[in-house]
Amino acid sequence: MVFAVSATSTEVETPKILTVREVYTPLKTTSSNGRIVPIQHPIGSKVDFGAEVYGIDLNNFTSADFELISDALHQHKLLVFKEQSEMLTPKQQYRLTACFDPDEKTGGFAHGADPVLLQENGVTIYGLPNRPAINAQPQVHILGRGEVPPNHFDFPPGFKVKGIDHVDFHIPPHIPQEERDQGASRFYQWHWDGSLYNIPPPRVGCLLAVRTPKGPDVTVHWGDGTGRTMKIAPGATAMVAGSRALELLDPELHQIVMHSRIEYAPHAFQWMSTARSAQLGHILETEDREMPLDKLSPWTKDKVCIYPMVWTNPMTGEKSLQVHGQGAFKLYLKDRPDGEEMVVSDLKEVRAFMHRIMSPVLSPENIYAHPHKEQDVILWYNRALWHSITEFPESYGPRIMHQCNIAASDHPSG
Template sequence: MAAIATPQTSTITLSLPSDVIDSNTSLKFTPIPGAPLGAVVTLPDGVTDPSLLNDKDFDELKSGLLTHSVLVIPGMEDLHPTSQYNLTKRMDPTCGAGAYGHAKEFRHNKSVLRRDGVSVPYQPQVQVLGQGKFEDHCGMDEITLRHPTHFDFHNEPLTDKEVEDGYTRFYRWHIDSALYGLSPPVCTTLLGIHVPDSTKTMKIKYEDTGDEIEIAQAGTAFMSTVNAFENLSEEDKQMVLGTTVEYAPHPYIFISPARATSDGLTMVSEGKETPFESLPEWEESKVKKLPMVWTNPITGRHHLQVHGCCVYKLHLPNGKVLELEDARKEVHRLMRPAINPSNIYVHAWKKGDLALFHNQGVLHSVTGQFAPGERRLMHQCNIASGIDPVTTL
């Protein structure tokens, strides 16, 4: 994986927050070398809390996010959870003071998300994620975190021998969103507070092609959904531009008994899903039906943006409706090229890295696993938007 080195930088001269004396500094975006998306951000001198940037600076930060899709701000290990919440919320003026983007789904005892983290008591929109036991963190006496791994989610996990040989998987390619009742968040922020040795690597094998990539242990993978769209045939582009994706009610509970494909793109259809009558109470009006393509409001480019694990139906522009298994197969066909090595960036976490990603412009996935005794602690925040994304033709 390419290191974050010293490529050409793009510099935007900005005014500074009122509490900063030196006004001759600038905000810099350094594209990540060799990656199809992402940039490292250098904040103006003296600015240690990006949530406090003045309006002009913040507009440039948001524009950079929607242009580069993933931003990394190093040295943020002391960022307070309330500042992280304020930063995340500020990226979308339509969102309210609501909770985590899928709080009820995250905590339900039958959800696939139920073991993935705990909430900061005084800032519940911020989730604590990671691996291992921690004491006296954010007012909590003791917490035990569990890094999600493909062993609990994939239909055919890696063998013991493959694990011994250093292999891992993309866990689940997804959008951070309830996909029921709430609109997808615009931005997710993810902060690395306690991070193991970032030089340790693992391997992912593409089972259908035999290709392999080497990544940092438990790196976060990001998919360019602009490339996902632009690499389609002209016929497929016209089709997806007119397609509506219907998600299952309470989708994370619906899919909980099922298992995923080995690339983490969608689910294997074996009839194991939770029957609708066994789901928590739901309303037809809250079932999410979203366009398959979302248009970036800054760049005008199209993003092929579909959560393949939660898809229930595809409503095609010719009036045909693809049901569960056929919908999954079609999503997999369309999205599989988007996770080719040239279309993804896997971030190697360092202590203090704050990643901001355009949740309406990328898909992402957990990778990797930790050895006994290894620990990691991270803070994540995203907040449901007040409006659904749209396709602009």
């Protein structure tokens, strides 16, 4: 059974969100047994990020373990934790994620407060149909599609997570159902995690694979007229590096993005909820379907997010093109620090520019599609990578992931 969103009840108290200082102090140790092994990408791949981690039990990591993890994450941008003896607990997943931002005081979910999703037998579940929260640790949500395992925290028997469907979001033509049943797939939305309004985007993202789909590889179709396809594992999370995106720009565009900013729409996901995406999942089509600004939830200009196009890794100094094409509302373009700023507010022009700077990296040789294995955990540097969910046949079974996103203590400043 699939549950629909219900109205928030004034009689239901939101579960208390504990900050990392309230729930965790890592064990003090001087050394770690962890080993970092860079991922060996196939010949022809241009992907230069990712490493596997062995020898660290994330349910019992120490201060030395975390120091190793933090250094490795900023260097490799994606870490895959192997050989976990037990499923990572929601509380420990939150602790791991929160340690990357010791100045963050609220411990809040990166997309703000969750509404009530359902109330049954005295239990209240918060979140959305495609993103229910785990009461034991409200910053940890369930993503994917299909039925959660039996006795999964407070979820009632038969609870199903609503999955993505490009038919609901992408412009036609859509992939015919019979082809989807045979493994034809799409990239749903290229993005970095964040609300794009008021709340600073997370520094890191964390995913635990609880259940993964079982079946042959799927074939992702670009749907952009190029005929490009890519074979990937079912339910894989596709990723590209912002540093590679920056590297691929021609000199003129490179110079512009280095000194330019993007203004994101207020309540960007509500604003885009009535619009449709390009088939590649990187920008919206300009059809005048966005929700009018005066119909959005109340908003104020001072909470609108205006971010530089290029962000800097604080540990390595590496620069990454970090842009969210679908949420882009206005551009402030300059080709040098003291140059005249050109404001672009026409959405068709905004999206044409976003396509120019995003599409070069969205090619198979630059994409790493992570094949999730049950009980593995992935951790990625959200301020240096873009990612997208991918589709797979329903016959392959459920994809149940625990994701932790925590609002950062600071907005990106370049």
